[in-house]
Amino acid sequence: MNSISPTLTGGHLQRGTPIPPQSAANGYDQNWYPVCFSTDVQKDKILGSEFMNGRVIVIRGADGTAQVLSPYCRHLGADLSDGEIVNGAIRCPYHHWRYNDAGQCIATAVKDSPPADARLFRFPTRETLGFIWAFNGEEPLYDVPQFQLPEQDLIMRREFSVLTEKDHFVPYSNSSDIQHLMAVHHIDLDVNPEEVTISPHGMQYVQTMTIPGMGQLKQEVRVFGTNCLIFMSEFMGRPVYQMSAGKALPGNRTLSSLIVATPKSSGAPGEDEMIDIALTEGLKFGNRLFSEDTLIMKNLSFRQDMLTHSDRMLARFLGYVRDYPRTSIACDMIS
Template sequence: METKMTDETLANEAAKPSRLVDARGRGTKIEFRGEEEFHACWYPVALSSEVERGSLIGAPFLDGRVIVYRTSDGIAHVRSAYCRHLGADLSVGRLVNDTVQCPFHFWRYDVAGSCVDVPAGDPPPPYAKLFSYPTAESLGLIWAFNGETPLHPAPHFEQSEAALVIEAYRNPLPMKVESSIVFLNSFDLQHFRVVHGMPIEVDLDRVTEHEHTLGYEARVSTPEFGEVVQDRRLWGVNTVTIASETGGRKFYQLHSLCPVENHATQGFLVSATPAADFAEDDSARALLAQSREYALRLVNEDAPIFDTLSFRRDNLTASDRFLAFGIQYIRRYPRAHPGRELIR
């Protein structure tokens, strides 16, 4: 079901802070989630390039650790990292015939996450099973969904990957803050204007919500690209994709956030442009480089702010109508943590 964000909704949300503010205090502390839960989103856990066929790596995820590996069929898998025997980190082990072999006693787990071999000769315990996250691969990233069943497809661009040149990379500056607070920047028009030097206009009547994603058009002036129209899509409460055009060439960007501790976030970034004539087109190559510089500029300007932020909803103003809506959108977003007992 598709719903629109109306002016009445925004006006109501922007008006709330005036009733909450105490002149002697700092306003309302916003808790977007509890300590034992995270939002039910697709989270990027690794770059596709980091996980070759037959390889196995470990990655911090939510408030624990997972393994990410690729079997001989090329399919990526994300599972809880600790052996169900004595808790050895399976990322220190290896893949043997598409099974994960523990480094401690060589117990092996199959593609369903079940223990299938105990070299000591004992039958595998029936409950010796890893937690398996729904896994997807798109835009040069391996994604894990925090939940039993995904609420929407993994983030992607409107154009097929086969028609694009894609560069995926990590934000070199992890931030000491909850990921959804960083994501709230997507609604913070004041921030874009003053911190990033990007005048931005959003037609709030045309913001739509559908299946746990939001869509809106932003008219932005950037130092890198000049005046552009951005088709923005917000996936869950951690990922933004942007489609734009400059100089007659389309380009795409993604910024996605993965919680790697209770209050620490690793960002992943993607830049892409149509592959047609890319090898012979220096302007396309330059556009990708420019897109990367643009993305890194934004995250570098934000990192010291988020590393020191003590987030409260306090004195919002009329310019914060979209931000007020974003706060409510994140607060009502579904939460889960089905793998909590096995990833820690």
């Protein structure tokens, strides 16, 4: 149904046109990416972390606000994660130039004034749901992912641990891929592709899953950018949220996080046990889906020229991915 390219060109058989890889040349999707856990970043330390085609540093300013910045000193390129926080400034390990938490170089260690352009790239940064997120761009194009209930009313469990050796659109197209849900995960999914709301930076729809041993589960699904999904369902009469978001890593790899949340206990008898079961089962379910996909993802070479009727939902998601804005504005600064 969705013929992206001919299968026969100049006498050679061809598969469909690939979605261009995330790279400095093609750009990276303009998403909010979870960079690290909130607890990984202490006030007096500089955290270095792989991100997109290179690395970033994550710091906390004097008021504790997290900031994600390009990591290479504008002088000769030392990695600032090898430096220190000195009197509230990031101090380069090499010649001790100092940067404020907005990424501006404010002093050298000699009498020279710092060049006015000696500035690190400052990613829009937010801290929610136990993660520090960076937006790939100068200004965010949408709000950082949040659950429908305020964070302080929820109890959460999170993991940040599943590595997929593919760009994030591959694992995150998975939930629209109905044929694989049946074949690999034994889940029967009912969703109407015509009833999906698509905006430039998100999607929203309702689906019903039939899971062996668990029965039917109605879910509200929200897609944020091309790397984050939130599912809201009811389990034993209480709302349960599941979120997975992927961080783009060098080598077209994706590190996925998984969060499960439910409202905090009101203290009613037996509620704590129910919460424990909901969170444990939620994480177990998410991990099962990821682990069943791992080997297939590793060797998969994605094309989409042979989609069939049951792939209509997947086709909508992939159309959205192909149209999604990208930028390489930070790429040279972080590599």
